[in-house]
Amino acid sequence: MKNNQVQFKYKALVQEFTSKIRNGSFRPGDKLPSIRTLHKELQLSVSTVYLAYSELEKSGLVAARPKSGYFVKPMSVFEIPEAPRTDPRPVHVTLSSMVASTLTDNRDSEMVHLGTSTPAPELLPVKALSRIMKRIKADEMPHLLDYSLAEGDPELRRGISRLSLGVMDGVGPGDIIVTQGSMEALTLSLRCVTRPGDVVAIDSPTHLGYLQLLQELGLMALEIPADPRYGTDVEGLARVLAHRKVDAYLLVSNFQNPTGALMPEEQKKRLVELTHTHGIPVIEDNLFGDLYFGRHRPLSLKKYDQKDLVIACSSFSKTVSPGLRVGWVVPGRRFYRKILGLRTGTTIAASTLDQYLIMRFLKEGEYDRYMRKLRGAVKQQMDGIATAIRRHFPAGTRLALPEGGSLLWVELDRTVDSLALFHAAREKKIAIAPGIFFSVTDHFNHFIRIGCGFPFTDRTEWGIKTLGELMVG
Amino acid sequence: MKNNQVQFKYKALVQEFTSKIRNGSFRPGDKLPSIRTLHKELQLSVSTVYLAYSELEKSGLVAARPKSGYFVKPMSVFEIPEAPRTDPRPVHVTLSSMVASTLTDNRDSEMVHLGTSTPAPELLPVKALSRIMKRIKADEMPHLLDYSLAEGDPELRRGISRLSLGVMDGVGPGDIIVTQGSMEALTLSLRCVTRPGDVVAIDSPTHLGYLQLLQELGLMALEIPADPRYGTDVEGLARVLAHRKVDAYLLVSNFQNPTGALMPEEQKKRLVELTHTHGIPVIEDNLFGDLYFGRHRPLSLKKYDQKDLVIACSSFSKTVSPGLRVGWVVPGRRFYRKILGLRTGTTIAASTLDQYLIMRFLKEGEYDRYMRKLRGAVKQQMDGIATAIRRHFPAGTRLALPEGGSLLWVELDRTVDSLALFHAAREKKIAIAPGIFFSVTDHFNHFIRIGCGFPFTDRTEWGIKTLGELMVG
Numbered sequence: 001m002k003n004n005q006v007q008f009k010y011k012a013l014v015q016e017f018t019s020k021i022r023n024g025s026f027r028p029g030d031k032l033p034s035i036r037t038l039h040k041e042l043q044l045s046v047s048t049v050y051l052a053y054s055e056l057e058k059s060g061l062v063a064a065r066p067k068s069g070y071f072v073k074p075m076s077v078f079e080i081p082e083a084p085r086t087d088p089r090p091v092h093v094t095l096s097s098m099v100a101s102t103l104t105d106n107r108d109s110e111m112v113h114l115g116t117s118t119p120a121p122e123l124l125p126v127k128a129l130s131r132i133m134k135r136i137k138a139d140e141m142p143h144l145l146d147y148s149l150a151e152g153d154p155e156l157r158r159g160i161s162r163l164s165l166g167v168m169d170g171v172g173p174g175d176i177i178v179t180q181g182s183m184e185a186l187t188l189s190l191r192c193v194t195r196p197g198d199v200v201a202i203d204s205p206t207h208l209g210y211l212q213l214l215q216e217l218g219l220m221a222l223e224i225p226a227d228p229r230y231g232t233d234v235e236g237l238a239r240v241l242a243h244r245k246v247d248a249y250l251l252v253s254n255f256q257n258p259t260g261a262l263m264p265e266e267q268k269k270r271l272v273e274l275t276h277t278h279g280i281p282v283i284e285d286n287l288f289g290d291l292y293f294g295r296h297r298p299l300s301l302k303k304y305d306q307k308d309l310v311i312a313c314s315s316f317s318k319t320v321s322p323g324l325r326v327g328w329v330v331p332g333r334r335f336y337r338k339i340l341g342l343r344t345g346t347t348i349a350a351s352t353l354d355q356y357l358i359m360r361f362l363k364e365g366e367y368d369r370y371m372r373k374l375r376g377a378v379k380q381q382m383d384g385i386a387t388a389i390r391r392h393f394p395a396g397t398r399l400a401l402p403e404g405g406s407l408l409w410v411e412l413d414r415t416v417d418s419l420a421l422f423h424a425a426r427e428k429k430i431a432i433a434p435g436i437f438f439s440v441t442d443h444f445n446h447f448i449r450i451g452c453g454f455p456f457t458d459r460t461e462w463g464i465k466t467l468g469e470l471m472v473g
Numbered sequence: 474m475k476n477n478q479v480q481f482k483y484k485a486l487v488q489e490f491t492s493k494i495r496n497g498s499f500r501p502g503d504k505l506p507s508i509r510t511l512h513k514e515l516q517l518s519v520s521t522v523y524l525a526y527s528e529l530e531k532s533g534l535v536a537a538r539p540k541s542g543y544f545v546k547p548m549s550v551f552e553i554p555e556a557p558r559t560d561p562r563p564v565h566v567t568l569s570s571m572v573a574s575t576l577t578d579n580r581d582s583e584m585v586h587l588g589t590s591t592p593a594p595e596l597l598p599v600k601a602l603s604r605i606m607k608r609i610k611a612d613e614m615p616h617l618l619d620y621s622l623a624e625g626d627p628e629l630r631r632g633i634s635r636l637s638l639g640v641m642d643g644v645g646p647g648d649i650i651v652t653q654g655s656m657e658a659l660t661l662s663l664r665c666v667t668r669p670g671d672v673v674a675i676d677s678p679t680h681l682g683y684l685q686l687l688q689e690l691g692l693m694a695l696e697i698p699a700d701p702r703y704g705t706d707v708e709g710l711a712r713v714l715a716h717r718k719v720d721a722y723l724l725v726s727n728f729q730n731p732t733g734a735l736m737p738e739e740q741k742k743r744l745v746e747l748t749h750t751h752g753i754p755v756i757e758d759n760l761f762g763d764l765y766f767g768r769h770r771p772l773s774l775k776k777y778d779q780k781d782l783v784i785a786c787s788s789f790s791k792t793v794s795p796g797l798r799v800g801w802v803v804p805g806r807r808f809y810r811k812i813l814g815l816r817t818g819t820t821i822a823a824s825t826l827d828q829y830l831i832m833r834f835l836k837e838g839e840y841d842r843y844m845r846k847l848r849g850a851v852k853q854q855m856d857g858i859a860t861a862i863r864r865h866f867p868a869g870t871r872l873a874l875p876e877g878g879s880l881l882w883v884e885l886d887r888t889v890d891s892l893a894l895f896h897a898a899r900e901k902k903i904a905i906a907p908g909i910f911f912s913v914t915d916h917f918n919h920f921i922r923i924g925c926g927f928p929f930t931d932r933t934e935w936g937i938k939t940l941g942e943l944m945v946g
Contacts, residue, residue, distance in 0.1 A: 121615030130614050134607055141603050142594030145794035180653055180798070180820050187819040195691075196669065209818070216818035218668075321618035323825030325653070325798075345682070345689035346660040347653050351824040352796030 009044060013052035014059075021061055021072055021390075028383050028401075032062060032070040088240060090199040090220035091440050093211050108429070112463035113454040114385070115431030117257055117406055118322045120454040123377055125320060125361065125370045132360045148352040150344040152178025152328070156355050159362035160328050167289065168302035168312060171330055177340055178328050178350050182287045182315035183209060185329035188342045189311040190217055190248065192335050193281040198247035201240070203232055205409070205438035205447070207257040207285075210250055221440055222246060228409055229400050231256050231263035234270045241278050248281050254298040255288035258438050258449040259409040260402025265299060272304040279309070281335075286314045287327075290371055292404040293379045308332040311339075316358055318406065319371060324354040377455070378406050384456030385464065392468035408450040416446045416471050424470050430463045482517060486525035487532075494534055494545055494863075501856045501874070505535060505543040561713060563672040563693035564913050566684050581902070585936035586927040587858070588904030590730055590879055591795045593927040596850055598793060598834065598843045605833045621825040623817040625651025625801070629828045632835035633801050640762065641775035641785060641803065650802050650813055651823050654795075655760045655788035656682060658802035661815045662784040663690055663721065665808050666754040671720035674713070676705055678882070678911035678920070680730040680758075683723055694913055695719060701882055702873045704729055704736035707743045714751050721754050727771040728761035731911050731922040732882040733875025738772055745777040752782070754808075759787045760800075763844060765877040766852045781805040784812075789831055791879065792844065797827040850928070851879050857929030858937065865941035881923040889919045889944050897943050903936045 020026050033041075035049045042049075053070050056062045063073045113120065136144065151157070157173035164171045179185040194200060196218030202210055204223035214221050224240060225233045232251060240246070253263055263271070275282050284301045292298060302312040315327030331339045343349075361367055385408060386401055398411040412418065418434035425432055435447030448467075454460070493499050506514075511522045526543050529535045536546045586593065609617065624630070630646035637644045652658040667673060669691030675683055677696035687694050697713060698706045705724060713719070726736055736744070748755050757774045765771060775785040788800030804812040816822075834840055858881060859874055871884040885891065891907035898905055908920030921940075927933070 118620065121619040124615060124618045126611070126614040126618065129618065130609070130611065133609070136603070136606070138599070138603060141599040142597060145597045145599065145602065145796045146594040147591065147795040180824075183818075184820045191689075209821075212814070212818035216664075216815050322620040323618045323822075325820075325822070325824045341685070342689050345656075345685035347657045347798075347820070348682075349796075349798070351653075351798045351827050353830075354824050354826060357826075 010048045010051040010055065013038075013044070013049065014055045017052070017056055018059070018061060026072045027387050028072050030072045031068070032056075032072070034069050088204070088223045088225070090222040090244070093215040093219075093221050093440055108431075110429050112430040112459055114450045114452075114460075114463060115433050116451045116453060118318055118451075118453050119374060119378065119406065123374060123453070123455070125366060128361060128364075128366045128370065129321070129357055132357055132364070136356075144353050144356055146352060148178075148349040148355055150177075150349050151340060152176065152350060153352070153355045153359055155363065156326075156359035157328075159359055163290075163362070163367075164300070164330070166299075167286075167297060168300040168305075168330065171302075175330050175332075175336070176328050177331065177336070177343060178326060178355060179313075179315075179343065180325040180327065180347065180350050181317050181322075182285055182313050182327040183213070184325075184343075184347065185313035185315065185327045186210075186213060186250065186283060186285060187217070188339045189281075189283045189313060189329060189331070189335070190214075190219065190250065191342055192311070192331070192338045193283070194219055194247050199245060201237065201246045201249040201280075203251050203256060204441065205258055205435065205444050207252060208433070208437045209257075211438075211440065223439060223441060226256070226259070227261060228259040229261055229402075230267060231259075231261040232267070232271055234267055234274060237271070238274055241274070241280075246278070246280055248283055249275055250283045250285070252285045252288065253301050254286055255291060255402055255405025255407070257288070257405070258407055258433065258435075258447075260400070260405045260407045262298060262403050268299065268301050269304045272301055272306075272310060276307045276309060282310045284310055284312050286312060287318050288405040289314065290319055291375060291378060291406060293375060294403050298404070302330060302332075305332070308334045311335055319374065320358060320361060320367070324357060325351060326354050326358045375404075378452060381454065381456045382406070382408065382452040385450060385452050385460065388456075388461050388464040389450070389468075392465040394468065394472055406451055406453045408452060410448050410450055412446045412448065412471060414446050418445055418448050421448065421467070421470055425467055428466055428470075430466060432467065483521045483524040483528065486511075486517070486522065487528045490525070490529055491532070491534060499545045500860050501545050503545045504541070505529075505545070507542050561677070561696045561698070563695040563717070566688040566692075566694050566913055581904075583902050585903040585932055587923045587925075587933075587936060588906050589924045589926060591791055591924075591926050592847060592851065592879065596847060596926070596928070598839060601834060601837075601839045601843065602794070602830055605830055605837070609829075617826050617829055619825065621651075621822040621828055623650075623822050624813060625649065625823060626825070626828045626832055628836070629799075629832035630801075632832055636763075636835070636840075637773070637803070639772075640759075640770060641773040641778075644775075644803055648803050648805075648809070650804065650809070650816060651828060652786075652788075652800045652802055652816065653798040653820065653823050654790050655758055655786050655800040656686070657798075657816075657820065658786035658788065658800045659683075659686060659723065659756060659758060660690070661812045661819075662756045662786060662802060662804070662808070663687075663692065663723065664815055665784070665804070665811045666756070667692055667720050672718060674710065674719045674722040674753075676724050676729060677914065678731055678908065678917050680725060681906070681910045682730075684911075684913065687723075696912060696914060699729070699732070700734060701732040702734055702875075703740060704732075704734040705740070705744055707740055707747060710744070711747055714747070714753075719751070719753055721756055722748055723756045723758070725758045725761065726774050727759055728764060728875055728878025728880075730761070730878070731880055731906065731908075731920075733873070733878045733880050735771060735876050741772065741774050742777045745774055745779075745783060749780045749782060755783045757783055757785050759785060760791050761878040762787065763792055764848060764851060764879060766848060767876050771877070775803060775805075778805070781807045784808055792847065793831060793834060793840070797830060798824060799827050799831045848877075851925060854927065854929045855879070855881065855925040858923060858925050858933065861929075861934050861937040862923070862941075865938040867941065867945055879924055879926045881925060883921050883923055885919045885921065885944060887919050891918055891921050894921065894940070894943055898940055901939055901943075903939060905940065 038049045039046050062070045157176045161173045199220045199222050201222045203226035225236050300312050302310045312330040419436050422434035433449040435444030508522045512519050535543045630649045634646045672693045672695050674695045676699035697710050773785050775783045785803040892909050895907035906922040908917030
């Protein structure tokens with residue numbers, strides 16, 4: 001009888017906490033009341049509370065930290081999305097124009113913005129950049145309206161070179177070419193090392209923009225299975241390279257798009273060594289690298305580059321401003337001249353004014369302050385959205401909570417057609433990105449990508465709830 | 474005896490005026506004193522003055538205008554530079570990297586800036602753009618830091634569409650794609666209608682940037698002889714097309730770079746008809762079109778486009794600002810989707826802030842006011858430089874004074890090596906562009922291009938004088 005009572009009490013407690021975690025009373029990272037507190041306040045025996053907490057731990061909802069107590073675990077109720085296991089073949093990319101049209105959703109203020117990878121405009125450093133702009137002196141203006149150097153403003157390149165401290169080795173202002181966002185940096189890099197018809201390896205799933213880019217450059221895509229937590233499956237790549245010719249590898253190394261995967265440093269090293277062995281140039285897009293939630297900024301693949309075969313690209317588009325078109329490429333000695341020639345020949349130079357604003361923003365020390373704030377805000381938004389997903393999406397939903405970036409990659413029930421969901425959601429003014437956008441295969445048709453760049457509000461909660469309803473309805 | 478005296482007097486008068494025109498006392502466009510005035514003031518017979526003026530008119534220095542008197546003719550002392558007459562063949566373009574490096578001269582404030590095609594920074598609408606910038610409201614900023622639409626800001630496209638009024642027919646905001654300057658517009662257009670290895674016809678001489686662009690895109694250049702006053706030799710092109718495959722024609726239709734040639738409207742029509750017959754897309758770069766010195770803005774080739782085969786490109790780089798990277802392309806129905814896809818895939822969108830500044834500049838009516846001033850300033854600068862050339866360059870120098878744009882194409886003595894002159898001038902801090910930059914042939918080795926975008930000062934005069942000395946020394 002006593003046993004039954006204990007069992008009943010502890011099960012009630014488990015249920016109570018499960019419900020409170022699911023409805024957001026306790027959010028990821030929150031500490032649960034100590035066993036002693038519950039023992040006192042709820043007049044429960046220590047063993048009842050202990051049993052309940054153990055059960056919650058086993059279910060993956062909470063985790064014990066030695067000498068600290070029990071905490072709500074971020075997302076471990078969900079298993080990690082599955083990575084596809086197939087022998088990939090190069091294919092021509094053809095995307096429907098519908099893909100491009102979805103980019104306009106950002107402009108619709110009534111939209112629930114879960115479709116984009118950029119921070120909300122109101123999170124951007126509006127005040128600091130306004131102040132810098134209004135302080136421009138009359139005698140500076142003529143210079144700001146004139147062409148910039150093709151390689152970019154020297155002072156901005158100094159700033160970017162300081163940002164790369166520790167992330168890659170020995171990069172000075174003279175090693176950097178400023179571009180119009182990281183997309184132009186990637187375009188130039190791909191055009192430098194490939195010709196139309198060549199095969200470019202990409203992660204599977206990969207950034208939608210890469211598929212567009214490969215299509216426009218007439219390149220073949222070879223999708224390499226990638227783990228949604230750790231990125232590129234290096235052994236899988238090794239198997240592919242053993243029997244297929246690959247002309248370049250294009251990837252987001254840190255906080256991948258769409259998965260948010262962070263490649264462990266040891267794995268980055270192995271990836272670079274493997275591509276070195278085959279003489280394959282690696283084009284690294286590190287545009288999310290500075291949006292880390294942990295303590296350390298993850299390193300660039302260029303850090304491990306012994307043969308000058310890694311072309312490192314990045315931009316301020318996912319941090320300071322997408323609209324100021326400022327990115328950069330560190331091509332290395334081998335490719336520097338060719339990439340500078342391509343840039344001069346095709347677009348001359350980046351906007352002088354955009355470069356100036358970012359340069360001052362870096363120089364006045366605003367960047368570090370701002371990034372600390374932005375990282376905190378995006379992490380909080382991501383936690384909020386993940387909690388709402390837990391609350392409103394059907395059981396069986398899976399996701400991995402990334403350690404940086406702004407994207408959640410969510411696996412739905414296999415019966416869900418994410419493209420149909422995308423259209424249904426759009427009618428209700430909810431923007432998401434369907435999994436089908438991120439691969440030339442159909443492996444990800446039951447996935448969606450959720451962007452966490454916008455503040456979490458009641459409307460976000462409603463949006464996630466509505467998505468959940470659309471999935472089962 | 475009387476006859477001899479008259480002859481002596483009229484010859485002295487001819488010599489006096491010739492010298493005063495050569496030393497700049499009378500500048501191109503200036504009215505000479507009336508016959509009646511000289512008759513009275515110098516106590517010369519009417520017939521003596523009349524004989525002198527007739528002699529000056531015959532020598533090409535002055536021109537009579539009915540009921541207005543005699544005026545200093547711009548440049549007719551020089552014959553028109555010669556156009557090459559050869560059977561052209563397609564060639565691969567390879568430029569030395571030295572070409573790109575000369576673009577940095579613009580930044581050197583000690584330089585005599587005769588090398589560039591852009592207006593001097595101090596002529597740009599610094600005040601108006603500063604004012605527009607300082608008036609930006611706090612609540613507008615988030616939007617200005619966010620991505621623009623791929624096709625460009627709608628309000629800016631409305632402004633551009635109004636600019637095209639009369640210049641081409643039926644162009645609305647929806648027909649325009651905003652690009653990062655006209656060079657990106659040309660890159661997208663070429664990539665839309667060609668593949669590497671294709672043959673692109675260009676004028677001979679042509680814009681240095683085109684040679685760079687063809688090189689970077691792996692395209693073959695086919696140089697078509699062009700008249701330094703009237704541009705493309707349409708009959709010459711017809712002869713070439715009769716036996717050669719050409720995949721696109723790329724040209725500056727109005728105030729060509731480097732010659733300043735303005736194609737007569739009838740000739741534009743013939744050119745479009747000829748390319749229509751062969752189904753060849755024409756990529757028109759109309760970036761100087763608004764810098765006309767006459768009364769009418771010259772028309773776009775698209776005005777004559779019956780088959781939707783003309784892609785019209787332009788920009789604000791040679792007018793409002795080279796540093797604000799804003800150009801545009803009117804691809805027509807046939808190529809619109811492909812060009813928008815290419816632009817979205819490779820560079821996403823133009824700078825939102827740059828687009829906003831130009832949009833406001835147009836909307837507030839500043840553009841028309843500013844352009845009237847700029848046209849006057851550049852014309853005056855060009856006249857000043859042309860006069861200085863007349864004064865300081867050796868006899869035998871030839872040039873045609875263009876009716877717009879900012880460039881003078883000068884033919885020197887055949888013995889002059891313009892590349893050596895370029896290097897010698899650069900050592901003396903004088904920037905010019907040697908003829909060898911503007912062709913893959915060696916037809917123009919004894920030509921130089923002089924940019925007239927900078928105010929004419931004593932230092933300009935010194936620069937031209939020094940160039941003249943370098944040529945003979």
